[in-house]
Amino acid sequence: MQAAKMNALQTIEGLLTLSQQEELVDLPNSYPLSASEDEGDSDGERKHQKLLKAISCLDEKNRWKWTERSEASLQVSEFNMSSEGSGEKLVLSDLLEPVRTSSALAAVKKQLNKVKSKKTMELPLNKEEVKQIHREIAFNKTSQTLSKWDPIVLRNWQAEQLVFPLEKKQPAFVPIELVLSGWKARTPLEQEIFNLLHKNRQPVTDPLLAPMEKAALKAMSLEEAKMHRAELQRARVLQSYYEARAKREKKIKSKMFHRNMKKEKARKALKDFDHLWKVNPTAALDELQKMEKARVMERMSLKHQNSGKWAKSKMVMAKYDLEARQAVQEQLAKNKELTHKLQIISESEEEKRGTKEEESLVPDVLNEVQMCTDGPNPWLLRGCNSDTKESEIQPDPEQQPEPVIPKFPKTEEDERPAAEEEILLKGFGESRSLRERFQLNRDTESVGCQETKDSSTQDILAKLKALNQKLENRHSSKQTVSPAGTVLQVQREECIPEEEESLLLQRPERVQILEELEGLGKEEYFQNKELPRPLLKWKQMKRNPNNQTDSPKGKKKEQMIDLQNLLTTEPPSVKSLAIPTAIEELEDEEKQNLKQMIKEAFSGDDVISDFLKEKREAMKASKPKAVDLMLPGWGKWGGAGLKPSAKKGRRFLIKAPEGPPRKDKDLPNVIVSEKRNIHAAAHQVQVLPYPFTHHQQFERTIQTPIGSSWNTRRAFQKLTTPKVVTKPGHIIKPIKAEDVSCHSSKLGLSVIQSVTAQPTGNKKQKTDKSSVD
């Protein structure tokens, strides 16, 4: 007895360790546990009773929750504390239920259930909510009904001109047949012509279409075309149905179904074959050969390596029969040999590939079998193999009890749940590992993402850097001061933060601006001095080698020279046939004298420098002025003779933003006023009309003049057509649904057609009426 108890205990413990989450209701584990706890107790009698009771409980029929409340004892085992009963709810029917179920109470129970299942009536909705719902529905309905006007509204909005009252547009051209039908040949010439035409079977009324063409046109009528189209459509639909069905069937997992299907197919094939045999014996023979070949092929492919009938039976036998086992193994080896693909690849790859193929083609189980052939029965190792795979450290006691298995008195039924559990567990473990792997993957993925992101950002950064370097290179090449080495260094410095780089970017420009300023200052200095021109030139030339780099200054200087050239160079003189008498009379010497006199007369006033001065002043005046906020006595002594420091001056000087470049920047001989013509601006458009978002878009639409002096009469009329024209003396009726349908039919708007479901005759009458109106 004790031994049996121990056994049971052992097995149950093993189970528990395996599955702690599982609620094994079937096994009353509370009892054996308590038994184990009470092992040392003296009153074995009571224990025995309990055990008996428990065993009786195991019976399927009166299986009811067995909970025990033990008295307080000195030793409280942790195993004794069962929470089994605590979570359960007390059901009303349990109370009612007597020990033996009475049929009389079943009705009451039913009623109770019914009462329980019945739900309470919900409260009626709040009045406000009801109203809101009603409003929403009403809104939806009205918006739907109104939406049928949308196309008309759109069309009217886009229409070039709307003439009210709206009229139905008459077709502009009446078909020529209609015009000609009422016409008859009267004069003899006409009659003769028509006779000729009739004789030659030429078209008379509709000259565009010869009889042949007409026939060709008639060959396919609209109905036929429609039918043809419908047929095509149907075929397409059927095809899609068939495809969908095939897909669905393919996805069905039921083996039974597929088997049935296969059988059905085979039956059908047989039937067909019979039929063929009767009709055409030779063809049937061919067919037979084909079938045979297919069968052979299938056999050759050894698709059913261990799932065939023979293999299965052998496997059953293999437990006890060595020969059978060998046969099975042989078959498997043969299969492997046959299915091994011959591939010409590099050895290392071959190896890998081979192992992989082994893994993929042969079930894992078999491999396991081959691995531990030293074991007594490979076929029964099946269950634990996976475990070996799962966990590297296989508990020894597990392997050791294996040989004992034959001795183990266990029915198959007992074994199966265990196996199932194993499978379950395995599955669980696998899923967990999978999850873990997935998580890892995700982690790696996210990391990868970050990496890729990083790389992308780095790419951009690199690009930016490259650009910067290019720019810098340019600068450096321009300045020609920095040797190439520094440039290279700069190139190498890739770890500079962005901000710094942006600073770097800005710097050269600033330098340039400074240079410009300097240049300007120098120039001003020059010009203010008003040196005699040659001297000035000479000085400039002298200056030039010092700072060749500042291009703006050079340009400015160029401009000046240009201006000088412009006015001082003597253009070729005109050789006129008729020389004015005043000059003609003078002799050559006198002419020269005159010229000299003119030169002398103009030598005094230097027009050019005056002009330049004026221009400078204008430029200065138009420049936005900087605001000086410095207070002379602030923070330092101030007063007569004390100069405020330059640093302070700079600090409190608010520089005005530089305005747009002057229009006469590159024109040395011109001063263009930058003043805005406010009187003209008052006539300009100041607000953008609706659909335009940018002023350039709007400007493009008003660039064409619409006046009659710039356009032909027709164009002028077209350009100035009023958007809306109302005919005087006509009643403008609101647009009606019928009218809408009439328009829509032209546009092909099916929506409106469906809305205005009216008989066509009626409509026609109405339109006639409106046209009469």
Next chain:
Amino acid sequence: METVPRPGKGVPLKKDKLQAKRKKPRRYWEEETAPTAAGASPGPPRKKKKNLELRRQKLKNAHNSKKSWSSKKSQVTKKSREQRRPREQKNLREQKKPGSQQSLSGAQDPFPGPAPVPVQKARKFCRIDKSKKLPHSLPKTQSKLEVAEALEEEISIKAARSELLLAEEPGFLEGDDGEDTAKIRQADIVEAVDIASAAKHFDLNLRQFGPYRLDYSRTGRHMTFAGRRGHVAALDWVTKKLMCEINVMEAVRDIRFLHSEALLAVAQNRWLHIYDNQGIELHCVRRCDRVTRLEFLPFHFLLTTASETGFLTYLDVSVGKIVAALNARAGRLNVMAQNPYNAVIHLGHSNGTVSLWSPSVQEPLAKILCHRGGVQAVAVDSTGTYMATSGLDHQLKVFDLRGTYQPLSARTLPLGAGHLAFSQRGLLAAGMGDVVNIWTGQGKATLPALERPYLTHRLAGPVHGLQFCPFEDVLGVGHSGGITSMLVPGAAEPNFDGLESNPYRSRKQRQEWEVKALLEKVPAELICLNPRALAEVDVISLEQRKKERMERLGYDPEAKAPFQPKPKRKGRSSTGSMVKRKKKVLEQEHRDKVRQSLEEQQKQQKQQKAKPTGVQPSALDRFVR
């Protein structure tokens, strides 16, 4: 701006007269060759052959005579109106029912559809500047733009098609091989041309009242002139019918027609006077005193006066109000010209500058330094492209007015040109002492080539006034000996707009035109350097308004809403992913911005780098002293 050509449809009654008058000498030969033409004017038969040849090969005159004076107009007019009418009618009929006619007869139209229009011609009338790239536009805006463009195309094609109605061609003068046209004298020309044209050359011998200034009316039919010593006269110069002749008993500095030939303004010694064509003094404008030069802006109805006191005054003659009186601050003003394109007044100053003025701006719109000496004369061509100036430094320069204001060509003259005038087709006339030189370009509105003159003419006295007659190949010269009307072939526009300036209009038509012109008067404020700028949106006030609106509302109503990712189904719209998506878009935008700015910077760098390379100093420069 290119206006649509219009046929001279003003006076159907006077058509014969029009032809007789408008046609250059060549015309009456042609009428002989085409006997169907109605106006049978007797012509010398001996020159018949020569002229025929002339017409056939326009380029060269095979005749051994020195001068050839031909006008291509006549060629077209030969196919006289009787011939043209029926053809037009036929065209109309064909266009009306092309389908029916074609199908009934079975004959096919060899040229189906409307007549093709050369693209070049149509492009002339296109005003939309498509070179500018527009910012991205919404579909609604896009549709509007497309409509505008389509409309413009249609209209330009219509305008190009109507160019067919410009039947007349300008005249020209060609010498024999190697012959200089400048050697051809007026007498030779007059001898070669028909009587009607020959009658347009005349001299008025008026030695008594000193040097004369003259002016033609806008239609080119009337002329008025005033001698320094008070002689004022107006006449229909074609018929030589005198309208009035008075002596104002005061020194007269300048004279000008107002919008029509019925009114003329005279700048007298003290004040500005306005007379009508009967010689009755209508007004004495005392606010314009000591006026030296007069100009009339026909579309604005503004009479501009430049005075000795240095004031430029704009007088609105339609309401009699002085619109603006601007102080040029440059001393005595005695050189003035108007730019017919944009109605800007050009003033020449003694310091060698030319300043451009508009009545709405108190300072000059632009100032151009043209000469080292004072400016003697200024003239602007009819398209507003070129400005010719002459100065005391004996130079004649032609400036480009299209924004650059640079001299395009310059010449030194033996004596500085005291007066300059541009004709309608861009011929430049300069009066130097007692000689008038005329230069011509390659075609209409092209730069006159100053290398060799087209025509020269010596007058009885020094030139004092110079003006081309509109719509007639005639140059009127006022000098100390009176008035000379010179023939200058190819000077004027051959086709006139019958509704705008019709030389043959009746009194009623003139009155009607006057009313219309007054209704279409352009406000004086609209005068600016670039009249096309008026068709642009005033960006500054637009921005200002936007800013104010933003301030008023407290937010930017037109700002682009920040990107809000759409919620996605199947649990993909977690807060994290939404934020991620939002961030992604933001970053993308930022990236775009950075890229753009970088590109701009690069461009700037490129430009800055490209410029200095243009003027690389050569090694030999060091030897330049």
